[in-house]
Every structure is written in structure tokens, then in C-alpha cells.
Amino acid sequence: MIAAWERTIVPADPLVRRLSAFGSLGPAEIDLLRDAIQRPVSVASRFEVSTAAGKGRQALLLVSGWAARQRVLADGRRQIISFVLPGDFVSFSLHREPLRYASTVALTPAVVAEADMLLEACIAQDYATPLASTMRTVAAAEDALLAHQVTRLGRQTAYERMSHLLLELRERLSLAGIEPGDSFTLPIIQEMLADALGLSVVHTNRTLQQLRRDGLIRMSGMKVTLVDAAALAALSDYVPITRLVGRS
Amino acid sequence: MIAAWERTIVPADPLVRRLSAFGSLGPAEIDLLRDAIQRPVSVASRFEVSTAAGKGRQALLLVSGWAARQRVLADGRRQIISFVLPGDFVSFSLHREPLRYASTVALTPAVVAEADMLLEACIAQDYATPLASTMRTVAAAEDALLAHQVTRLGRQTAYERMSHLLLELRERLSLAGIEPGDSFTLPIIQEMLADALGLSVVHTNRTLQQLRRDGLIRMSGMKVTLVDAAALAALSDYVPITRLVGRS
DNA sequence: CGCCGGGTTGAATTATCTCAACCTGGGTGG
DNA sequence: CCACCCAGGTTGAGATAATTCAACCCGGCG
Numbered sequence: 001m002i003a004a005w006e007r008t009i010v011p012a013d014p015l016v017r018r019l020s021a022f023g024s025l026g027p028a029e030i031d032l033l034r035d036a037i038q039r040p041v042s043v044a045s046r047f048e049v050s051t052a053a054g055k056g057r058q059a060l061l062l063v064s065g066w067a068a069r070q071r072v073l074a075d076g077r078r079q080i081i082s083f084v085l086p087g088d089f090v091s092f093s094l095h096r097e098p099l100r101y102a103s104t105v106a107l108t109p110a111v112v113a114e115a116d117m118l119l120e121a122c123i124a125q126d127y128a129t130p131l132a133s134t135m136r137t138v139a140a141a142e143d144a145l146l147a148h149q150v151t152r153l154g155r156q157t158a159y160e161r162m163s164h165l166l167l168e169l170r171e172r173l174s175l176a177g178i179e180p181g182d183s184f185t186l187p188i189i190q191e192m193l194a195d196a197l198g199l200s201v202v203h204t205n206r207t208l209q210q211l212r213r214d215g216l217i218r219m220s221g222m223k224v225t226l227v228d229a230a231a232l233a234a235l236s237d238y239v240p241i242t243r244l245v246g247r248s
Numbered sequence: 249m250i251a252a253w254e255r256t257i258v259p260a261d262p263l264v265r266r267l268s269a270f271g272s273l274g275p276a277e278i279d280l281l282r283d284a285i286q287r288p289v290s291v292a293s294r295f296e297v298s299t300a301a302g303k304g305r306q307a308l309l310l311v312s313g314w315a316a317r318q319r320v321l322a323d324g325r326r327q328i329i330s331f332v333l334p335g336d337f338v339s340f341s342l343h344r345e346p347l348r349y350a351s352t353v354a355l356t357p358a359v360v361a362e363a364d365m366l367l368e369a370c371i372a373q374d375y376a377t378p379l380a381s382t383m384r385t386v387a388a389a390e391d392a393l394l395a396h397q398v399t400r401l402g403r404q405t406a407y408e409r410m411s412h413l414l415l416e417l418r419e420r421l422s423l424a425g426i427e428p429g430d431s432f433t434l435p436i437i438q439e440m441l442a443d444a445l446g447l448s449v450v451h452t453n454r455t456l457q458q459l460r461r462d463g464l465i466r467m468s469g470m471k472v473t474l475v476d477a478a479a480l481a482a483l484s485d486y487v488p489i490t491r492l493v494g495r496s
Numbered sequence: 497c498g499c500c501g502g503g504t505t506g507a508a509t510t511a512t513c514t515c516a517a518c519c520t521g522g523g524t525g526g
Numbered sequence: 527c528c529a530c531c532c533a534g535g536t537t538g539a540g541a542t543a544a545t546t547c548a549a550c551c552c553g554g555c556g
Contacts, residue, residue: 071399073485079399101392101492144349146394151319151327153401154446158544189502198402200545205504237321244349406512437534448513453536 014087015061017177022141022245023134032131036117037061043106049090050104053112059119060090065110066187070195071102080196082142082149083107083169087176089115108187137245144244153198156236158207161197163236166217170226171241183225262335263309265425270389270493271382280379284365285309291354297338298352301360307367308338313358314435318443319350328444330390330397331355331417335424337363356435385493392492401446404484406455409445412484414465418474419489431473 016033019025025033040063043052049067053060067084081102084090090104090112122132145168152161174180186193194204211217216232218225226232264281267273273281288311291300297315301308315332329350332338338352338360370380396416400409422428442452459465464480466473474480 069395071395073399073403075485077403079402081395081398101487102395146398147317147319147329147350150329150394150397150401151321153398154327154443155321155325191502195402201502202504202546203544206544209504237323239349439534449534450514450536451512454512457536 014063014085014176014178018087018175019131019134019138021175021242022137023130025130025134029131029134032121033118036115036121037063037113038115038117040111040113043067043110043112045106045108045110048103048105049110049112052106053090053114058091059115061113061115061118062086062088062090063111063113066107067104067110067112068107068192068196069102069104078195079198080192082145083172083196085169085172085176086178088172107192140245141241144241158197158199158203159210160236161199162193162204162207162211163216163232164238165193165197166224166226167229167232167236167238168241170229175241182227182229183223185222186219186224187222262311262333262424262426266335266423267379267382267386269423269490270385271378273378273382277379277382280369281366284363284369285311285361286363286365288359288361291315291358291360293354293356293358296351296353297358297360300354301338301362306339307363309361309363309366310334310336310338311359311361314355315352315358315360316355316440316444317350317352326443327446328440330393331420331444333417333420333424334426355440388493389489392489406445406447406451407458408484409447410441410452410455410459411464411480412486413441413445414472414474415477415480415484415486416489418477423489430475430477431471433470434467434472435470 015037016025016030019033041053043049043065049062050060062084064086066086067090069081069084070078071081072078084104118131122129122135124132148164148168152164156164169186170182170184173184179185190204190208191201193199194201197204199207208217208219212219216226216228218227232238263285264273264278267281289301291297291313297310298308310332312334314334315338317329317332318326319329320326332352366379370377370383372380393416396412400412404412417434418430418432421432427433438452438456439449441447442449445452447455456465456467460467464474464476466475480486
């Protein structure tokens with residue numbers, strides 16, 4: 001499998017699209033992005049991403065599939081810290097060694113690739129390049145998402161949390177150029193949603209049903225449609241990511 | 249007040265101590281730290297830190313007092329994202345403009361100071377200096393704390409959350425060289441604890457009482473004593489910060 | 497065919513919240 | 527100097543959100 005991938009052109013598009021949403025990139029930067037993504041490796045669902053990708057990588061990019069940063073308590077309770085979507089970095093810069101407090105696991109079959117060259121390109125010239133500037137904005141956006149996750153868990157009801165998360169996922173997929181619009185594929189089981197929202201599986205299920213009954217969302221199979229995104233945003237106090245970080 | 253402070257030697261000690269805990273600093277670095285902290289400003293309790301400090305600052309350090317990053321929902325519900333203790337950065341690098349998704353407010357009378365020079369010292373030489381390396385570790389530790397906050401809120405009971413938070417505060421104060429040992433001053437009212445833990449004030453109160461009744465903590469005035477830190481750590485699955493980030 | 501992962505449902509239980517009252521000590525104005 | 531006042535802590539009791547446990551259903555697949 002790895003061999004097969006290595007001969008394939010890696011789709012850098014999610015990354016390119018996402019970065020374009022956070023800063024203006026010229027053709028030179030885009031070429032650099034395409035070159036910087038190397039040695040893709042596929043990871044089976046539920047397996048740890050960094051183990052599969054090998055040690056020592058400084059920057060790891062999720063090319064396709066979904067993953068999650070998670071922390072597991074001693075008694076087995078699991079909390080998903082954040083979802084990692086295509087075009088997101090699994091890890092970036094800063095931390096040399098794998099972090100001990102959280103692991104990143106694939107939620108679906110996924111492909112990750114090294115992006116160390118990208119990291120180096122950012123460091124060059126004291127972080128003064130347009131690319132580095134864009135990456136800073138991306139980092140700020142990630143920070144904002146974490147702050148929102150904390151607020152969701154600490155101060156919102158199940159109904160609000162679910163609405164908020166669905167809106168976030170929709171926007172992030174949209175920014176990465178995957179499924180723009182009000183429908184998207186939710187390739188994860190309800191247990192994973194529950195672990196992200198700090199809820200039991202049963203209550204997650206009932207909350208989704210309530211949203212359906214209220215006509216706010218529609219679901220069929222893995223497809224979710226946000227029927228009334230405005231209402232979802234209003235009830236859950238959702239602020240679009242693009243309005244959180246300073247887009248010039 | 250500002251004038252008075254400007255003529256005073258600024259205590260850089262919390263910063264120095266904290267950084268020393270995350271990397272080895274030579275006398276040169278320590279001198280640099282002392283010089284880098286400039287123009288301290290005092291902030292009254294409940295006021296926003298960045299407003300008080302003036303705009304455009306890239307790196308802002310909390311010199312004394314407690315502060316908190318928080319997000320307030322439209323209906324007034326408040327969530328504290330993270331506590332900012334002496335020696336912590338209110339903001340650092342990355343974000344040029346003030347972030348729109350969270351504000352940092354003083355929880356007690358506090359003093360903040362600019363640390364832009366420190367930022368510049370880090371950027372120099374492509375982040376290859378010992379100081380930059382230490383700062384990277386500090387950033388990783390902050391990241392770990394946020395992951396823990398998410399896990400606390402999502403998957404722990406009130407009792408566990410409180411234990412976990414008290415242990416975290418104790419360790420952080422200890423690392424900054426403020427009140428090492430099992431006792432420390434908790435200069436905030438229960439409402440703020442509640443907003444950090446995602447609980448109501450009433451339940452926060454009762455949870456503290458329960459911990460006291462169980463002989464795990466003792467409180468008198470603002471002083472908290474962790475009577476049985478080991479038990480608290482065991483019940484709340486607490487992992488010391490120093491074990492989370494790669495201390496060499 | 498039969499199993500199994502994942503979704504759905506019901507009913508009892510529990511954690512936590514809300515509301516409302518009361519208490520306390522330190523500060524303040526008369 | 528005393529009476530009041532207020533922020534913050536504490537208590538009780540009823541209400542509610544969410545959990546747990548257990549069962550059942552369904553479609554895909556070996």
C-alpha cells in the first residue's frame with residue numbers, strides 16, 4: 001500500500017484550499033506546498049497516526065480521512081480533544097518528540113504525509129514569508145477551535161453542543177474545499193461524536209433525533225444536511241472560524 | 249501608578265523560575281529575561297488585560313496576580329478557558345491582532361508587562377537558541393494544559409474536576425516558584441472556579457465541602473492545603489505537567 | 497443462516513442545576 | 527461608634543439534564 005501511494009500524486013488540494021482561506025498564496029507558494037508533501041502512508045481506522053507514520057517527523061499532514069486527538073483516562077473514558085480533517089496538521093513544529101498526553105488516532109481509513117519541508121519553509125527568513133504568515137493564522141484558528149471546544153463542553157447543553165459541532169465541521173470541510181454547502185459526509189459512528197461532545201452514546205443519539213424532529217438537520221446514512229444553518233448558529237452561539245481570526 | 253511601577257525593578261522571577269523548569273537557562277539568558285520585561289502596567293480586578301496594556305503588543309507577560317482567558321456566550325454564560333498565573337504569557341507571538349474569540353481578564357489586581365524583546369530573541373537564529381527551545385517546551389506545556397481542560401470538562405465528574413484543577417494550580421504555582429509545597433493561596437471566588445470547571449456556583453461549593461469532609465483538602469480563608477495530594481491525583485487521573493512535556 | 501457492529505428505545509437512576517433563603521464578616525455612611 | 531449593606535459563602539428542596547442498563551432492531555457479511 002505504501003508503495004502504491006508513493007507512486008501516486010498526492011492530493012495536496014485540501015491543504016492548498018484551506019491555507020488559501022487563511023491567507024493569500026501565490027503560485028510559487030502553491031508549488032511549494034505540493035512539493036512539500038511527501039511519503040504518504042495509509043493508516044487503518046482506529047490506529048494511531050504517528051505510530052503508522054514513523055518517528056521523528058516534525059510536521060505531519062492529514063491528506064485524507066478523519067482523525068482525532070484524544071486522551072483516554074485510566075478507567076477507559078475517552079475524550080476527543082479535537083477532530084483532524086483533511087488538510088489539517090496532525091502535529092506541527094514546536095514539539096519535537098511525540099506528546100505524551102494525547103494521541104492522534106484515525107477515525108476512518110486515512111492517509112498522512114510528511115510535511116517537514118513546509119515547516120522549514122516557514123522558519124526561513126525569520127517567519128517573514130507570506131507562507132509563514134498564513135501558517136500563523138492557521139495556528140490561531142486552531143487555537144480558537146480549542147477555545148470553542150472548551151466552551152461547548154463547559155457551558156453548553158447537549159443540544160447546543162451538537163449544533164455547534166455540526167456547524168464547525170461543516171465550515172471546516174468547506175474551507176478545505178471538501179463538500180462545500182450545507183450537506184456533508186459524517187464518516188464517524190455516534191460513539192465518536194459522543195466522545196467529542198462529552199456525552200453518552202445514548203444521549204448523543206437522542207440529541208440527533210431531536211435536531212431532526214425539529215427540522216434543523218436531516219440525515220441519511222453518513223450524509224448530514226444542515227437544513228437550517230442559521231437557526232443552528234443562533235441557538236448554539238456559533239461564530240464562523242473566518243470571523244474569529246483576522247482575515248485581511 | 250504606572251509611573252511608580254516604571255521606576256521599580258520588575259520581579260521577573262516567576263518567569264525565570266518557570267522557564268528554568270522547562271529548559272536549562274544560563275546566566276546570559278536570565279539577564280536577557282530580566283531586560284526583556286518592560287513597562288509594567290497594573291490592571292484592576294475584572295478588567296481586561298489587553299485593553300489595559302494598550303494595543304499592538306505582541307508578547308504580554310503576567311508579572312503578578314491571576315488572570316483568565318474566557319469566552320462569554322450571548323446569554324451571559326461564561327467559560328474560563330484557562331487560568332493565567334504569574335510568569336505565564338497572556339499572549340505570545342503568533343497572533344498579531346487581539347483575538348476575537350476570547351478575552352483575558354484579571355481575576356485579581358494584576359500587573360502585566362511587555363515582553364516583545366523576548367519574542368524577538370526567540371525568533372533570532374531560526375529558533376535555534378536555548379531560549380527558543382525552552383519557549384517551545386513551554387508552548388507544548390500550555391497545549392497539554394488545554395487538552396487536560398477539555399478532558400476535565402468532557403469526561404470527569406465535578407469531584408474529579410475540582411481535584412484535578414487544584415492539583416494543576418498547585419503544580420503551576422510551584423513551577424513558577426510561588427508557594428511550593430502542598431499549600432497555596434487561591435485568590436479567586438467560587439464563581440470563578442465554577443466558570444473554569446463548567447459547574448454552577450452552588451455545586452462548586454458543595455464539591456469543595458465534600459473534598460474537605462473526605463479529608464483530601466483543607467481550606468481557611470484563601471489558603472488551600474492539599475492534605476492528600478496522592479489520593480487527589482489518583483482519583484482524578486492527574487499527570488504532572490513535568491511528565492507531559494519532554495524534559496531532557 | 498447467524499453473527500455482529502451500530503443504531504434506537506424504554507425506564508429507572510443520578511449528577512447537577514435552579515431558585516430561594518439565610519448567614520457572615522468587613523466596610524461604609526450617618 | 528453603631529447600624530446597615532453587600533459580596534460571597536452555605537444550605538435546603540424541587541426540577542431537569544443526562545446517564546446507565548437492558549433490550550431490541552437492522553443491514554451487511556462470513
